[in-house]
Amino acid sequence: xxxxxxxxxxxxxxxxxxxxxxxxxxxxxxxxxxxxxxxxxxxxxxxxxxxxxxxxxxxxxxxxxxxxxxxxxxxxxxxxxxxxxxxxxxxxxxxxxxxxxxxxxxxxxxxxxxxxxxxxxxxxxxxxxxxxxxxxxxxxxxxxxxxxxxxxxxxxxxxxxxxxxxxxxxxxxxxxxxxxxxxxxxxxxxxxxxxxxxxxxxxxxxxxxxxxxxxx
Ligand SMILES: Cc1cc2nc3c(=O)[nH]c(=O)nc-3n(C[C@H](O)[C@H](O)[C@H](O)COP(=O)(O)O)c2cc1C
Numbered sequence: 001x002x003x004x005x006x007x008x009x010x011x012x013x014x015x016x017x018x019x020x021x022x023x024x025x026x027x028x029x030x031x032x033x034x035x036x037x038x039x040x041x042x043x044x045x046x047x048x049x050x051x052x053x054x055x056x057x058x059x060x061x062x063x064x065x066x067x068x069x070x071x072x073x074x075x076x077x078x079x080x081x082x083x084x085x086x087x088x089x090x091x092x093x094x095x096x097x098x099x100x101x102x103x104x105x106x107x108x109x110x111x112x113x114x115x116x117x118x119x120x121x122x123x124x125x126x127x128x129x130x131x132x133x134x135x136x137x138x139x140x141x142x143x144x145x146x147x148x149x150x151x152x153x154x155x156x157x158x159x160x161x162x163x164x165x166x167x168x169x170x171x172x173x174x175x176x177x178x179x180x181x182x183x184x185x186x187x188x189x190x191x192x193x194x195x196x197x198x199x200x201x202x203x204x205x206x207x208x209x210x211x212x213x214x215x216x
Pocket of ligand 1 (some may be wrong): 017019020021040100103156157158159160161196197206
């Protein structure tokens with residue numbers, strides 16, 4: 001590992017962090033993956049409970065189970081997406097669908113898959129607890145994505161393999177009290193990081209009351 005693989009300026013990492021789905025099969029150093037997770041752990045959690053768990057998946061059999069779950073969900077969701085993209089002539093969506101298809105076809109070749117989980121005191125959380133549960137894991141996931149970007153690793157936040165929490169738990173050997181929340185396939189990118197396209201800030205910010213948009 002280089003002396004400091006995370007020296008990229010924060011704004012550059014934020015402006016260029018994006019879903020990189022086409023990955024090389026080349027291995028990623030365990031030390032680098034652990035460093036990413038260590039940086040992820042700097043994130044906040046509700047009541048500072050730090051009730052997170054990260055499963056680093058490298059075993060081919062476990063990857064195959066996640067790949068199968070991913071494909072099952074993608075076969076349904078991707079079919080709908082494809083039809084809508086065709087109907088609307090949406091070229092951006094067609095490009096995303098191609099990338100997601102590539103990821104589904106090559107899932108087993110991804111060198112490392114990190115699954116971010118949260119410990120809950122009940123196997124199923126009602127809406128009142130859902131904000132706190134997911135809110136206590138996603139900040140760490142974003143930290144991990146930014147750290148991966150800084151280190152020039154490719155990564156994407158995906159949830160399709162989690163369409164059945166129970167099956168995902170079984171694949172990962174998780175007890176019912178630990179909910180898998182996000183899957184992050186990691187590897188060296190086949191392509192390059194490009195700029196992301198996002199809505200302009202003035203379009204999503206209201207002043208004082210919803211809908212008052214002087215910054216638009
Ligand atoms: C909650 C959540 C779930 C997502 N699930 C998936 C997924 O299952 N598969 C996938 O390929 N991308 C998934 N994504 C990635 C989004 O499609 C991606 O962030 C979005 O298209 C923007 O892409 P960009 O950062 O490359 O511009 C998910 C993102 C979020 C925030």
